[in-house]
Amino acid sequence: MSETTATTTAAPMFEIENLHANIEDKEILKGVNLTIRKGEIHAMMGPNGSGKSTLAYVLAGHPSYEVTEGVIRFNGEDILEMAPDERARKGVFLAFQYPTVIPGVSMANFLRMAVTSVRNARADAAAADGGEAKRMAPREFRRLMREKMALLKMDDSFATRYLNEGFSGGEKKRAEILQMALLEPSMAILDETDSGLDIDALRVVSEGVNALAGPEMGILLITHYQRLLDHIKPDRVHIMMDGRIVQSAGPELALELEAHGYEGLRARFAPDLSPVVAAERA
Amino acid sequence: MEATLTDTPRSTLIGFSRDAVEELSRRKAEPDWVLRARLAAWDLYESMPMPVRTDEEWRRTDLRGLKLDRQIPFAGLERRGVGLADLLPAGEGGLDPDVHRAGAVVQRDAATVHAEVDPALAAQGVVFADLDTAVREHPELVRRFFMTEAVPVGFGKLEALHAAFWQGGTFLYVPKGVRVELPFRAFAVATEPGASLFAHTLVVLEEGAEAFVVDAYRSETQERQAFTSGVVELILRRDAKLRYVQVQEWGRHVWSFLTERAVLADDATLNSLHVSLGSKFAKNSIGAHLRGENSLAEMLGIFFADGDQFMDHHTWQLHESPFATSDLEFKGALKGKARSVYSGMIKVEEGAQKTDAYQQNRNLVLSPTARADSIPNLEIAANDVRCTHGATVSQVEEEHLFYLQARGIERSEAQKLIVEGFFRPVIDRIPVAEIQDFLQAAIAHKVGI
Numbered sequence: 110m111s112e113t114t115a116t117t118t119a120a121p122m123f124e125i126e127n128l129h130a131n132i133e134d135k136e137i138l139k140g141v142n143l144t145i146r147k148g149e150i151h152a153m154m155g156p157n158g159s160g161k162s163t164l165a166y167v168l169a170g171h172p173s174y175e176v177t178e179g180v181i182r183f184n185g186e187d188i189l190e191m192a193p194d195e196r197a198r199k200g201v202f203l204a205f206q207y208p209t210v211i212p213g214v215s216m217a218n219f220l221r222m223a224v225t226s227v228r229n230a231r232a233d234a235a236a237a238d239g240g241e242a243k244r245m246a247p248r249e250f251r252r253l254m255r256e257k258m259a260l261l262k263m264d265d266s267f268a269t270r271y272l273n274e275g276f277s278g279g280e281k282k283r284a285e286i287l288q289m290a291l292l293e294p295s296m297a298i299l300d301e302t303d304s305g306l307d308i309d310a311l312r313v314v315s316e317g318v319n320a321l322a323g324p325e326m327g328i329l330l331i332t333h334y335q336r337l338l339d340h341i342k343p344d345r346v347h348i349m350m351d352g353r354i355v356q357s358a359g360p361e362l363a364l365e366l367e368a369h370g371y372e373g374l375r376a377r378f379a380p381d382l383s384p385v386v387a388a389e390r391a
Numbered sequence: 392m393e394a395t396l397t398d399t400p401r402s403t404l405i406g407f408s409r410d411a412v413e414e415l416s417r418r419k420a421e422p423d424w425v426l427r428a429r430l431a432a433w434d435l436y437e438s439m440p441m442p443v444r445t446d447e448e449w450r451r452t453d454l455r456g457l458k459l460d461r462q463i464p465f466a467g468l469e470r471r472g473v474g475l476a477d478l479l480p481a482g483e484g485g486l487d488p489d490v491h492r493a494g495a496v497v498q499r500d501a502a503t504v505h506a507e508v509d510p511a512l513a514a515q516g517v518v519f520a521d522l523d524t525a526v527r528e529h530p531e532l533v534r535r536f537f538m539t540e541a542v543p544v545g546f547g548k549l550e551a552l553h554a555a556f557w558q559g560g561t562f563l564y565v566p567k568g569v570r571v572e573l574p575f576r577a578f579a580v581a582t583e584p585g586a587s588l589f590a591h592t593l594v595v596l597e598e599g600a601e602a603f604v605v606d607a608y609r610s611e612t613q614e615r616q617a618f619t620s621g622v623v624e625l626i627l628r629r630d631a632k633l634r635y636v637q638v639q640e641w642g643r644h645v646w647s648f649l650t651e652r653a654v655l656a657d658d659a660t661l662n663s664l665h666v667s668l669g670s671k672f673a674k675n676s677i678g679a680h681l682r683g684e685n686s687l688a689e690m691l692g693i694f695f696a697d698g699d700q701f702m703d704h705h706t707w708q709l710h711e712s713p714f715a716t717s718d719l720e721f722k723g724a725l726k727g728k729a730r731s732v733y734s735g736m737i738k739v740e741e742g743a744q745k746t747d748a749y750q751q752n753r754n755l756v757l758s759p760t761a762r763a764d765s766i767p768n769l770e771i772a773a774n775d776v777r778c779t780h781g782a783t784v785s786q787v788e789e790e791h792l793f794y795l796q797a798r799g800i801e802r803s804e805a806q807k808l809i810v811e812g813f814f815r816p817v818i819d820r821i822p823v824a825e826i827q828d829f830l831q832a833a834i835a836h837k838v839g840i
């Protein structure tokens with residue numbers, strides 16, 4: 110338990126307070142509170158449509174969502190007004206639940222641009238703090254890309270393909286983790302990165318995540334399944350329901366859910382969404 | 392190139408007239424048959440009505456801004472020896488004139504300032520020269536092919552005007568069986584304010600001949616309006632293969648008209664690419680007559696309009712024989728208050744069975760004030776053919792921008808990547824690294840304007 114005390118005293122990365130967000134005037138997030146500290150791994154579970162991806166998008170700065178109330182601080186800084194690219198350059202990474210296909214944009218080209226902008230921003234920030242500015246040379250980028258692709262057991266041919274075009278579901282997820290490995294974010298939000306992965310791929314991807322995880326990094330894992338949590342051990346597990354976190358506990362919560370499902374929680378925290386409650390009322 | 396014309400007093404001619412035709416021919420010291428051909432074309436021009444907006448091809452074209460009667464009919468004709476580097480400074484973002492080539496002709500306004508052709512090719516009977524030189528040295532070839540077969544003088548009013556006033560221009564003739572891999576490069580650079588330009592490209596490939604031609608048009612933007620009416624004639628005999636690339640980068644003061652027709656005999660193959668980036672107004676009519684069996688025309692186009700540019704492309708896939716294939720893909724992007732019209736016709740004549748024709752036009756609209764219209768047409772008189780066409784007008788998707796931005800790429804850079812990606816499938820179809828690089832840079836530049 111001494112470990113737990115150590116982590117709770119680490120500096121907070123994400124501080125989310127009373128976050129409300131709308132899409133097309135419909136409220137999806139209804140007051141989310143969550144703090145993720147350096148070195149912590151948080152799992153977010155919850156039924157379909159409860160707002161998990163919405164939270165991920167809002168943290169990454171998706172322009173379609175309107176934050177109506179609350180704050181998001183990242184490393185102590187209010188990021189609500191920041192464009193998504195600025196957040197990414199500050200170290201926030203979102204692995205998409207449904208990665209976007211962008212025709213005609215080659216993977217290699219895209220990765221080079223992403224890596225140079227993120228890493229150069231980081232190098233410049235380090236230099237501003239009196240450190241050394243280490244901008245990345247093209248040769249180094251190619252070496253790094255090959256190395257990370259090998260780590261994720263991805264074929265070289267991926268680099269020449271168009272961004273996610275014709276990628277299988279599992280390949281897309283692997284490509285998301287490749288991007289994470291290249292960008293080395295300090296805060297990663299992985300939205301159902303495990304869905305669509307076969308058993309071997311799940312292991313490879315989990316190893317990729319674990320290789321990055323460490324005392325300086327925060328991770329938010331959105332998932333429906335315990336099996337991912339067998340590979341990546343969370344410090345905390347949260348359950349989102351109807352736009353709120355209704356329960357937070359240690360890793361045992363995920364096992365409990367696996368055994369009992371959401372119905373009990375739903376009846377307690379979101380009775381309007383519960384078919385059982387509806388039946389009783391009728 | 393030696394000076395063949397001495398300095399003449401500056402022309403004070405304004406507007407197009409019979410006198411101007413005579414003056415032009417006199418100054419160029421042309422043979423009598425050329426003058427007679429010009430005058431016949433002038434008479435034809437005068438007898439033909441100006442296109443009006445009730446004509447289908449001109450329905451979406453607003454010519455009111457063009458003041459034909461105030462144009463200077465031709466530019467100074469002085470030939471001066473100017474280095475390629477002076478005229479086409481490297482790093483200007485254009486095609487590099489110094490790359491490997493089979494020949495080059497550089498014209499400033501109507502005057503040729505540089506001309507060369509690989510002597511080994513000349514020894515094989517290849518002719519690559521400015522049109523004036525070709526008229527002097529190969530009159531029989533010019534008389535036979537110039538505006539007779541691909542774009543006849545009577546094609547239309549503007550084509551007749553072109554036949555009366557053509558200046559500059561290049562001529563390529565490749566004899567039977569001669570295959571040339573390196574490109575023939577032609578550069579037309581306009582500098583004289585207000586002077587009209589009538590660039591002409593005449594390419595004749597005899598049976599089994601192969602060639603690669605790159606035409607580049609360029610001028611700096613000027614105050615005074617200028618008019619240009621170009622004609623491109625591509626004649627491919629049996630089994631000939633031609634790759635033709637045209638890059639239009641006129642200044643924003645130019646009203647540009649272009650008529651291009653290719654004529655393909657049996658088994659001939661044409662791969663063409665048209666790139667429209669410049670001018671205030673551009674109206675391009677680009678067509679291929681698939682006259683021979685098994686002929687194949689691949690017609691690609693890229694246009695990118697910004698500001699108040701207007702670009703209008705009409706394409707013609709004219710299937711006149713059975714078993715021919717045409718494959719057309721034109722892609723356009725628009726910014727600012729730009730407007731574009733694409734109108735494509737696949738025409739399959741009776742008897743042209745087993746035609747395989749494909750036509751696709753996609754447009755990417757980058758600003759709410761830009762507008763693209765796309766009008767595909769089919770006219771099919773044969774019953775055993777395969778014709779497909781598609782047209783789309785779309786915007787950059789916010790989800791695409793967000794995905795790239797979420798990876799740290801700035802919005803403007805993300806936009807560049809997406810637009811470049813939009814054109815990429817067409818660029819990938821041109822297996823020439825220099826042209827691919829040029830296009831990539833030109834597109835990035837346009838997005839950034």
Ligand SMILES: Nc1ncnc2c1ncn2[C@@H]1O[C@H](COP(=O)(O)OP(=O)(O)OP(=O)(O)O)[C@@H](O)[C@H]1O
Nearest residue numbers: 132133135137155156157158159160161162163164
């Ligand atoms: N563009 C939109 N317009 C209207 N409603 C939307 C839009 N996008 C999302 N929603 C709604 O917001 C709610 C939350 O969706 P979200 O994707 O965050 O759920 P989730 O918890 O990630 O679900 P899943 O487990 O299925 O991935 C859903 O009811 C969804 O239908």
Ligand SMILES: [Mg+2]
Nearest residue numbers: 161162163206
């Ligand atoms: Mg989701």
